[in-house]
Structures are given as C-alpha cells and as structure tokens.
Amino acid sequence: MRRFFRRAAGRLTQWYRGMSIQMVLSLSFTAVALAGIVFMGSSILLRFSDSTERLTEESTQRLLAQVNMNLDSYLRRMMRVSDAVYYRVIKKTDITDRSMVEDMGLLYEENRDSLVSIAIFNEGGALEAAVPLTGSRLTAFPNESTWFRMALEKMENLHFSTPHIQELFDDPDYRARWVVSLSRHVQLTRDGRTERGVLLVDMSFGGIAQVCQNVDLPNGGYVYLIDRNGELIYHPRQQLIYSGLLEENNLTAAAYNDGSHQEVFQGERREVTVKTVGYTGWKLVGVVPNPPLLGEGDYLLLFAIAILLFSAFLMAFLNFRISAYISDPILRLDQAVRELEAGSEEVRFEESGCDEVRRLGRSIASMVSTMRHLMEDISVQEGQKRRNELEVLQSQINPHFLYNTLDSVIWMTESGRTQEAIQMVTSLARFFRISLSGGRRMIPLGDELEHARHYLSIQEIRYRNRFRFRIGALAGTEGLYTLKLTLQPLLENAIYHGMAGVEDDGEITVEARREGDELIIDVSDNGVGMPPAVLEGLLTGRRGESASGGSGIGVRNVHQRLRLSFGEPYGLTVFSEPDEGTTVRIRLPVLTAEEAAVWEEERP
Amino acid sequence: MRRRRHDIVQLMILSVLGGAVVLTLLLPRLPAEQAAGEATEISVILREGDSALWPNIRLGMEQAAGELRAELRVLTPAEINDGGEQLRILRREVEGETDVVIIAPADPAGLDRALREEAVRQPVVSMESALAAGEVTVAPDNRALGQALGEAVIEDGAGDGFVLLVSASPETAGVTDRLAGAAEALAAAGTKVREREVSIAGGDEGLKTLMKHPDLSAVLVLEPLLTEQAAAIKVGLGLAVPLYGVGVTAEGASYLQQGVISAAAAWSDFAAGYLAVEAAVCLSRGEECRTELLPFFIVRGEDVYEPAYQKLLFPVTA
Numbered sequence: 001m002r003r004f005f006r007r008a009a010g011r012l013t014q015w016y017r018g019m020s021i022q023m024v025l026s027l028s029f030t031a032v033a034l035a036g037i038v039f040m041g042s043s044i045l046l047r048f049s050d051s052t053e054r055l056t057e058e059s060t061q062r063l064l065a066q067v068n069m070n071l072d073s074y075l076r077r078m079m080r081v082s083d084a085v086y087y088r089v090i091k092k093t094d095i096t097d098r099s100m101v102e103d104m105g106l107l108y109e110e111n112r113d114s115l116v117s118i119a120i121f122n123e124g125g126a127l128e129a130a131v132p133l134t135g136s137r138l139t140a141f142p143n144e145s146t147w148f149r150m151a152l153e154k155m156e157n158l159h160f161s162t163p164h165i166q167e168l169f170d171d172p173d174y175r176a177r178w179v180v181s182l183s184r185h186v187q188l189t190r191d192g193r194t195e196r197g198v199l200l201v202d203m204s205f206g207g208i209a210q211v212c213q214n215v216d217l218p219n220g221g222y223v224y225l226i227d228r229n230g231e232l233i234y235h236p237r238q239q240l241i242y243s244g245l246l247e248e249n250n251l252t253a254a255a256y257n258d259g260s261h262q263e264v265f266q267g268e269r270r271e272v273t274v275k276t277v278g279y280t281g282w283k284l285v286g287v288v289p290n291p292p293l294l295g296e297g298d299y300l301l302l303f304a305i306a307i308l309l310f311s312a313f314l315m316a317f318l319n320f321r322i323s324a325y326i327s328d329p330i331l332r333l334d335q336a337v338r339e340l341e342a343g344s345e346e347v348r349f350e351e352s353g354c355d356e357v358r359r360l361g362r363s364i365a366s367m368v369s370t371m372r373h374l375m376e377d378i379s380v381q382e383g384q385k386r387r388n389e390l391e392v393l394q395s396q397i398n399p400h401f402l403y404n405t406l407d408s409v410i411w412m413t414e415s416g417r418t419q420e421a422i423q424m425v426t427s428l429a430r431f432f433r434i435s436l437s438g439g440r441r442m443i444p445l446g447d448e449l450e451h452a453r454h455y456l457s458i459q460e461i462r463y464r465n466r467f468r469f470r471i472g473a474l475a476g477t478e479g480l481y482t483l484k485l486t487l488q489p490l491l492e493n494a495i496y497h498g499m500a501g502v503e504d505d506g507e508i509t510v511e512a513r514r515e516g517d518e519l520i521i522d523v524s525d526n527g528v529g530m531p532p533a534v535l536e537g538l539l540t541g542r543r544g545e546s547a548s549g550g551s552g553i554g555v556r557n558v559h560q561r562l563r564l565s566f567g568e569p570y571g572l573t574v575f576s577e578p579d580e581g582t583t584v585r586i587r588l589p590v591l592t593a594e595e596a597a598v599w600e601e602e603r604p
Numbered sequence: 605m606r607r608r609r610h611d612i613v614q615l616m617i618l619s620v621l622g623g624a625v626v627l628t629l630l631l632p633r634l635p636a637e638q639a640a641g642e643a644t645e646i647s648v649i650l651r652e653g654d655s656a657l658w659p660n661i662r663l664g665m666e667q668a669a670g671e672l673r674a675e676l677r678v679l680t681p682a683e684i685n686d687g688g689e690q691l692r693i694l695r696r697e698v699e700g701e702t703d704v705v706i707i708a709p710a711d712p713a714g715l716d717r718a719l720r721e722e723a724v725r726q727p728v729v730s731m732e733s734a735l736a737a738g739e740v741t742v743a744p745d746n747r748a749l750g751q752a753l754g755e756a757v758i759e760d761g762a763g764d765g766f767v768l769l770v771s772a773s774p775e776t777a778g779v780t781d782r783l784a785g786a787a788e789a790l791a792a793a794g795t796k797v798r799e800r801e802v803s804i805a806g807g808d809e810g811l812k813t814l815m816k817h818p819d820l821s822a823v824l825v826l827e828p829l830l831t832e833q834a835a836a837i838k839v840g841l842g843l844a845v846p847l848y849g850v851g852v853t854a855e856g857a858s859y860l861q862q863g864v865i866s867a868a869a870a871w872s873d874f875a876a877g878y879l880a881v882e883a884a885v886c887l888s889r890g891e892e893c894r895t896e897l898l899p900f901f902i903v904r905g906e907d908v909y910e911p912a913y914q915k916l917l918f919p920v921t922a
Contacts, residue, residue: 023610030617139861139905165918167861167909174855176918205920240667242915243875244899299632306628313621320614331607 021330025323033315041308048301056218057260057271060286063215064275067223070211072278074114078182079158079279081111082201085118086186090199096191100129108132114207116166116179121148122188123196133169140168142198147183151198155185160280162231163205178205180233209234212284221270221288228281230254253285329353333361340368383603405431408462420461427454437484442596445512445519446478452487452510459495467499467506467525474513481596482519482588483565489554490523490572490584497552498527498582518570519588526581535576555584562588565603644674644704644888646881647697651710651732651773652684652829661731663919664877665706672885677702684829685773687711691718698724704884708732710773727887729880733778740883740893742876744900746778749869750785753824753848756867756902757786758793760846763821766796768814770834771826772803782826782850782869795821802830812837815845822846822866828853831868835859852903852917860905871900874919 016024089103104118108131119130125143127136142148150159161181179202188197208225212234215223224235230251232238240246249265249272256274263272273286329352340347349365351358405428412421434451437443443451449471456469487510499506505526512521530538538552539559559572566589576582591599648665650658662678669676679697681689687710694715697705705724708731709715716736719728727739734741757767767790771779783799790797802810811830815823815837823838823845825831831849835856838847852860852870859865876898886893903913 020607020610022607023613026610026614137861163920164911165909165914167857174853174858176854176857178918178920237667239663239874239915239919240878242920243664243872243878245875245878302628302632306625309621309625309628313618313625316614316617316621320618 020327022323022327025327026320029319029323030316033319034312037308037312037315041305044304044308045301048304053271056288057273060217060221060271060273060288061260061275063217064223064273064284064286067212067215068275068277068284071208071225071282071284074207074211075160075182075277075280077111078114078201078203081107081115081118082158082182082184082199085120085201086184086199090120090186090188090197094189094192095128101131101134104129105131114204116177116202116204117169117200118202119168119200120186120188121198121200123152123198127168128188128197130169133171135170137168137170142168142200147181147200148198151183151185152196158182158184158279160227160282162227162233163208166202179203180205180208205234212236215286217286217288219289219291221286223284223286224248224250225277226250226254226283226285228254228283233282250285254283256283256285326354326357329357329361333357333364337364405458405462408458412461424458424461427457430454431458435485440600441484442481442591442600443484444478444593445473445480445482445521448482448484448487449473449478449510449512451485452491455488455491456508459491463495463499466502466504467495467508469508469510471510473511477512477514477519479593480514480519481591481593482521482586483561486558486562486586486588487521487523489558490586493552493555493584494523494525494527494582498525498529501528502526514590517590519586519590521586521588522583523586524581524583529578529580529582530574530576531578535574538574539572558586562586644672644885645702646674646676646884646888647694647702647705648676648678648880649690649693649697649705649707650678650680651686651690651708652680660873660919661877661880663921664872664874664879665881666877667874668878668881668885672882674881674885676881681710685710687714691715694718694724695722698722698726702726703888704729706731706880706884707735709735712778727884729884729887731876731880733781734895739887741895742880742883742898743778744869744871744898746781747785747788749850749900750782750787750826751789752785752900752902753782753826753850753867753869754786754789754793757790757822757824757846757848758795760822760866765819765821766798767822767824768817768820769797769799769824769826770811770814770830771799771801772830773827779826786824786826808833808837812841815843816841820845822848825849827851828856831865832856832859835864838864852908854918857908857917860903860908863905865905867902867904869900870903870913870917871898872916875916 019027084107085104089100089107093100093103100120104120108115108118112132117130117133120128121142122128125141125148127142130136147159147161150157159182161183163178163180166177166179182201182203184199186197186199187194212223212225213236217223222236225233227233230253232241232248232250235241235248235250237246241248247266249263252263252265253272253274256272258274258276260271260273263270268289270287270289273288275284275286276282277284329350332350332352336347336349347368349361349368351361351365353361405424409421409424409428412418412424431451431454434443434447434454437447453469453471456471460467460469491508491510494508498508508523508525510521510523512519514520539556555572555574562571570587570589573585573587574582575585646669652658665676668674677697679693681693683689690707690710691714694705694707704727706729707715712730712733712735719735728735729740729742731741732743733746734743754767769783769786769790771783773779787797787799800814802814811834815834823834825834825848828849828851831847831851832853832855834847834849837843838845839859846866847864849856849865849868850870851873852868856865856868860868879896879898883893883895901913901916903917907913908917
C-alpha cells in the first residue's frame with residue numbers, strides 16, 4: 001500500500017514537473033473551486049434531503065390529521081344518529097304500543113346521504129324495526145354476525161365493523177351495498193318491561209371512502225384505513241386487494257404506533273405514517289413511497305445541481321482565463337529566453353502582466369542587455385588583445401634584426417670596409433622606411449619584396465657573399481597587398497640556419513605568384529635542410545630531440561601572424577629535405593588596395 | 605505542443621461541465637415527455653350487452669384504465685351472441701386505428717379465421733374464450749370449471765333422472781369447454797346427461813319447456829345470463845329441480861341464499877376486467893404478456909356472503 005502511494009506520489013510529482021505554469025494554475029484553481037462546489041452542493045443536498053423528508057413527513061401528518069378530523073367528525077355524526085335513535089326513539093317507545101319506524105324514518109331521512117339503514121333487533125336477532133327497508137330476509141341470521149355479538153358482549157361500547165355487504169333485508173332491486181355497521185346494545189321496552197336488544201346503524205361505505213379518498217400525498221402516496229386488527233376498511237385500490245391482484249402491508253401497519261415509520265414492502269422503501277382514529281381504534285395509514293430516481297421532488301434538486309454545475313463551469317472558465325492572464329507573460333518570457341538560448345539576436349522581452357512578472361521581464365531584459373554589452377566589450381578586448389599580440393610579435397622582429405645589422409656595420413667600419421658599411425646603412429635606412437610604412441600593417445607586395453631585397457643586401461654584405469639571392473614576382477602580383485614584415489623573418493631563418501653549412505654557393509630565392517584567390521610566395525634556399533623531426537615541430541613550436549640550433553621563433557611568429565590576420569587556411573607551409581634545401585611557402589588571400597584598407601579599418 | 609495539450613484539457617473539462625449542465629436541465633423533461641404520451645385506445649367488444657356481470661367487469665376495466673392511462677370504448681352487438689356483428693364492429697375499430705382490442709368472442713372459431721385472413725395489425729385480448737389468433741386470453745379454466753360444476757351436482761346427488769346441460773352459445777369456446785367438462789364429470793359418475801341449446805334472445809319458452817321435463821334430476825346452466833333466467837323460471841313455475849349455474853350477481857346471490865340455485869361457479873369479474881385492460885396496455889406497448897387463468901370457485905347459498913366471497917363477487921364501490 002505504501003509502495004502504491006509512493007509510486008502514485010512519484011507519478012504525480014513527475015506529472016507536475018511536466019506541466020506548464022498555466023496548467024498548474026488553472027487545474028489547481030479549478031480543483032479547489034470544484035471541491036468547494038462539491039462540498040457546498042453536498043451540504044445543500046443533505047440539507048435539502050433532510051428538509052424534504054421533514055416536509056414530506058409533516059405534510060403527511062398534516063393531511064392525516066385533516067383526514068382523521070373529517071373521519072372523526074363523520075363517525076361522531078353517525079354516533080349521534082345512533083344516540084338519537086336510542087335516546088329519542090327507543091327509550092321513549094314501548095314497542096308494544098307503537099312502531100318506531102316513523103321516528104327512525106325521520107332520522108334516516110335527515111342522514112340518508114350517509115346511511116344505508118337503521119335497524120333494531122331483539123336479543124334473539126329478530127327484527128323489531130328498520131328503515132328504509134322493513135322486511136327481513138329469511139336467510140339472514142343477524143345474531144350470528146360479529147357486530148351483533150359484540151354489541152351484546154360489550155354493552156357499554158359502540159362497535160364499528162369492517163366493510164361488508166348488507167344482506168339483512170329483502171331488497172327487490174337486488175342491490176349489493178357495502179356498509180360499515182355501527183352497533184350497540186340497547187334496552188327495548190316491551191309491554192312496560194325492558195329487554196336487551198341491538199341497534200344497528202349501517203353507514204354507507206361511500207361516506208367513509210369519500211373522507212379518505214382524493215388525499216394526495218407526495219410521490220404518489222395514498223391513505224388507507226384499517227381496524228385495530230389490520231383488517232382493511234378503506235383503500236384506494238381496495239378491490240384489487242380483495243381480488244388478489246394487489247397486496248398491502250396492512251397487518252404490519254396495525255402494529256405501528258402513531259407517528260412515522262420506514263418500511264420496506266415488496267422491495268420498495270416507503271414512509272408510513274400512522275394516526276389512530278379516536279374512539280374506534282381504527283388507524284389511518286399514510287403511505288409515501290420513497291421518491292423514484294426522477295420523482296417530482298428531484299426536479300428541484302436537479303435544477304439546483306444544474307446551477308451548481310453551471311457555477312463550476314463558469315468558475316472553471318474564469319480560472320482558465322485568469323490563469324492564462326497570469327501565466328501568458330511568464331510563458332512569453334520563457335519563450336524569449338529559449339530563443340535567446342537558441343542564439344537568436346532579435347529577441348524581444350515584453351513587459352506585460354502583473355507587477356512581479358513585469359519586473360521579472362525588465363530584469364531579464366536588463367540582464368540580457370548587460371550581457372550583450374559585456375560580450376561586445378569582451379569582443380573589443382579580444383580584438384585589442386589580438387592586436388597587442390601582433391604588435392608584440394612584430395616588436396620581437398625589429399630589435400633582433402637591428403641589433404644584428406648594427407653589429408655588422410660596426411664590424412665593417414672597424415675593418416675599414418667603409419663602402420660596404422655605407423651600402424649597408426643605406427639599405428638599412430630603406431629597410432626601416434618600408435618597415436614603418438606610415439604605421440600601416442598591410443603593404444603592397446612590391447614594397448614587401450623591396451623590403452626583403454634590402455634585408456638580403458644587408459645580410460649578403462654581412463655574410464661576405466656566402467650566398468646569392470634572387471627575388472621575382474609574376475606580373476600583376478606586386479600591386480597586391482600583404483602583411484608587412486612577412487618575408488624578413490623567413491629570410492633571416494634561411495640565412496642563419498639554411499646557409500649555416502654553405503661555403504659560397506648558397507642561394508636564396510623569393511618568388512611570388514597568384515593562384516586563384518590566393519597569393520603564394522615561396523622562400524627557398526639550397527641550404528642544409530631539415531630533418532623531418534625538426535620540420536614537424538617548426539611551426540608548432542614542439543621541437544624534436546635531434547633538432548639543430550635555432551628556435552625557429554621568427555618563422556612561427558610569421559605563421560601565427562598570418563593565421564591571426566586571415567584565418568586557419570592561410571599561413572606557412574614548409575618543405576625541406578636534409579642537404580637539399582628548404583622552401584617556405586607563404587599562402588595569403590588576394591587583397592587589393594581597397595580590400596586591404598577595409599581590412600585595416602575592421603581591425604583597429 | 606504543451607500549450608495545445610493544455611488547451612485540450614481545458615476544453616475537455618469545460619465540455620464535461622457544460623454537458624452535465626445541459627443533461628441536468630434536460631433530464632427532468634424526459635419522464636414528463638414520456639408520461640405525456642398519448643393514452644392507449646382500447647376497444648372492448650362484448651357479446652352480450654345486458655349481462656348482469658358486466659358492471660363488475662367494467663369496474664375492473666375502468667380501474668386499470670385509470671391507472672394505466674388507457675381510454676376504453678365499449679361496444680356490443682345489437683343482438684346477443686351475434687358473431688357476425690361482432691366481426692363488423694371489430695373491422696370498424698381496426699380501421700379506426702384503435703390501439704388494441706379486447707373481445708369476448710361470440711363465435712371464436714369464425715373470429716379466429718377472420719383475424720388470420722385479414723391480418724389484423726392490432727393486438728387482440730380475448731375474454732372468456734381463447735382465440736388462437738389472440739395474444740392473451742383472460743378467462744378461467746373453462747373445462748375445469750365445468751368439471752367442478754358437474755362434481756357439485758354429483759355431490760348433491762343427481763338422482764335417477766338425467767342432468768340437463770343448457771347453453772345458449774355453443775360456438776363460444778369457453779361455453780363449449782364448460783359443457784364438455786361438466787358432461788365428462790357427470791358421465792364419469794354414471795349420470796345421464798342431455799345437452800340442449802336455447803336462445804336467450806328468443807325468450808324463455810324453450811328453457812321453460814326443458815326445465816319442466818319430469819325426468820330431470822338437475823339442470824346445469826353454463827352461462828351467467830341464462831343462469832338467472834333459469835332461476836327466475838324455477839321460482840315462477842315453482843319447480844323443485846336443483847339448478848346449477850355460472851356467475852353470481854346480487855340477484856344470483858339472492859337465488860343462491862334462497863336455495864333456488866344450489867351452487868354456482870364464479871370468479872372475480874372485477875379481476876377479469878382489470879387483467880384484460882392490463883394485458884391490452886401491455887401488448888400495445890410491445891411488451892411481453894402472459895395469459896393467466898382466472899381462479900374460479902364453486903359457491904353455495906350459505907357461503908355467498910362469507911367475507912372472502914363477498915370481496916370477490918361484489919366489488920367495493922364508494
């Protein structure tokens with residue numbers, strides 16, 4: 001179980017993490033609203049159900065009280081008739097002297113709407129007087145009837161029978177009339193002596209039925225009437241019960257006390273309210289079936305549920321809109337940040353939504369702006385740094401060369417080689433003039449070649465003609481631009497290392513040509529060359545163990561300058577065979593004067 | 605993608621809630637609309653217009669019609685047991701688009717034939733006699749009823765003469781069955797039996813002549829109207845021959861009490877009427893209905909006002 005809950009919690013957490021803020025907000029709001037509505041609805045439902053039940057109960061009891069009152073009134077009226085017959089007719093008449101029929105007839109006429117007959121029997125069951133029918137049926141034996149026996153057994157009481165067919169009198173119309181008999185013991189006066197007798201007042205069953213029928217209880221409920229033994233007196237579907245087509249729970253109801261009871265009869269739950277009818281001991285029973293699934297009472301309930309559901313619908317809709325209003329600016333910010341992460345430069349940070357979100361948007365926009373500025377600064381600093389590096393590299397060339405040349409001039413002057421010294425100084429002057437080139441970093445190839453020629457002239461004097469040199473350029477290349485001081489370090493390398501073992505047949509050549517979009521300058525010597533191990537580390541700075549003297553820093557400087565200036569595809573390539581010579585190939589982009597000027601501007 | 609999923613979830617929630625609102629608003633209307641459907645029109649075609657038992661049947665029918673929302677149209681032939689006119693009435697009702705027909709057939713065989721040939725669309729409930737073409741029959745077990753009456757005659761002692769079995773509508777299957785049952789029971793006891801047919805419409809002379817026969821040991825009448833007629837003849841002529849019959853009205857009960865009728869077979873006419881209409885409504889709704897035999901009983905004079913019999917024989921009326 002614990003594992004199940006843990007797994008469920010894990011899934012929920014995973015689900016929650018995968019949800020957008022809008023979904024979290026809208027679902028949370030909606031869940032809370034729905035919970036509130038369900039709680040409220042349940043409370044209302046329970047309250048409604050309770051009050052409906054109470055109302056039903058009260059209504060049934062009220063109706064039963066009304067029916068009871070009407071029935072009581074009806075029965076009392078019958079009892080008054082009985083009293084009137086007894087005290088105003090029987091008590092005052094000696095049946096030997098005069099007939100009671102006339103007086104009984106008057107009373108019957110007064111109450112004929114409710115009465116079927118009034119009859120007086122002597123103790124043996126013989127008819128003494130009766131209205132409106134006067135002839136006793138030969139086959140009738142009243143003294144065998146329950147109402148007769150009861151009257152004589154309990155003389156002080158009035159007795160009400162259950163409904164039955166009146167079959168005491170000869171009726172020429174052969175009518176079978178249902179009556180409820182009210183019987184009592186009476187004292188008849190015959191010839192001055194009193195004797196026991198029975199007074200029978202037969203009430204029309206219709207009178208009782210009229211009192212009880214047309215009582216509409218909730219949910220199609222009805223009222224029926226039983227005697228103290230549960231025998232049916234009135235039921236709206238009485239004949240169906242008599243015919244065996246329907247059953248009623250009347251015998252159980254007879255045991256109920258007054259008040260409301262719940263019972264299940266034939267699988268149906270129903271509320272039964274019982275009210276005892278005063279004198280008779282009869283019981284009025286109100287039956288209210290529990291409402292069906294869509295009973296009348298449920299319509300109101302359904303309407304209330306519809307309103308609650310509509311509230312939930314409205315609430316959910318508002319929740320979705322409000323959550324969208326809150327979360328949309330956040331989602332737009334999130335989207336903008338994602339675009340920024342993806343490298344987009346045209347990202348716009350909206351400042352919308354509530355205060356916190358606007359502030360967040362402003363902060364992010366400010367941060368991005370700061371970041372951009374920082375990046376620009378870094379870029380500028382990087383450029384500056386690169387330029388500084390270039391300058392440092394260039395600055396490594398000049399002192400080195402100047403020192404060597406001046407050393408040679410001193411040496412030639414001291415040895416009296418004045419003419420050569422003058423030539424050297426002149427070349428040096430020309431050399432420096434080109435080196436300066438007005439501070440420009442790009443110079444025409446012609447100037448660079450001129451620069452190389454002066455340098456070689458200086459070195460040729462210095463090295464006492466141990467080598468010859470030749471500089472050539474194919475037509476159209478001299479006007480192209482190259483990085484200043486590219487050739488001099490390579491020539492210096494060729495002289496110091498290539499010509500190291502050469503007697504007087506050294507030769508250094510510089511040849512320039514154009515190959516497509518590239519300017520190629522080969523600097524070759526026929527010197528000692530380099531073993532592969534040295535060659536491999538020449539441009540990278542990683543020197544092999546068998547490396548000869550010389551650091552090769554000048555060549556490497558040129559290579560790095562070219563790459564820093566024009567990119568990876570450009571730079572130097574060195575071809576060398578031991579004892580054969582070395583060729584260093586310079587690869588440059590073809591740059592016209594305009595392109596060189598643009599290059600200079602873009603790289604301050 | 606996520607936004608789209610979110611939109612779908614929201615739409616689903618709103619749809620469910622909206623659907624629930626519409627459902628709860630429409631739901632109360634459905635039963636009302638169902639209840640507001642038209643009442644079932646039932647044509648009741650009897651075979652005798654002035655049967656003393658009819659009021660009780662009618663009470664049962666009206667009770668059922670009130671409870672089951674049905675409208676009754678009661679029709680009787682001008683002449684008692686006129687099967688031809690019954691058929692004409694039936695055709696007229698069928699053409700008039702009645703929903704269902706309840707008929708007490710005067711000529712069950714002829715009616716059966718006509719129902720089959722004319723392919724009557726409406727369901728037919730028969731009373732008293734079974735119809736092969738009718739869906740439901742509401743009647744007692746007529747053969748057993750006849751046997752029980754025959755046994756009542758034997759119980760009282762049939763004497764040396766013959767027992768006269770009288771009927772007015774030999775075409776009526778129910779009556780024929782009663783006749784056969786009674787004859788069977790009497791024959792089994794070795795009692796001599798004679799079967800005779802009389803016409804109710806033609807006066808009581810035929811029946812009088814039959815009942816005056818000197819060798820009669822008992823008269824067994826197998827139709828309600830004829831039973832009362834025979835009782836009146838017996839009283840009128842002062843005959844002593846034991847009389848047995850079918851059906852108990854208030855007048856019949858009086859004859860029973862007086863001993864004019866020795867015993868009568870009876871059943872609850874109220875129940876018969878109620879069950880007939882209940883079956884008719886059930887059939888008109890296309891539901892399956894079962895034919896149930898009405899319980900019958902043999903009642904004698906001393907028992908007729910016993911509470912159990914009272915309740916069955918005399919419907920409670922307000």
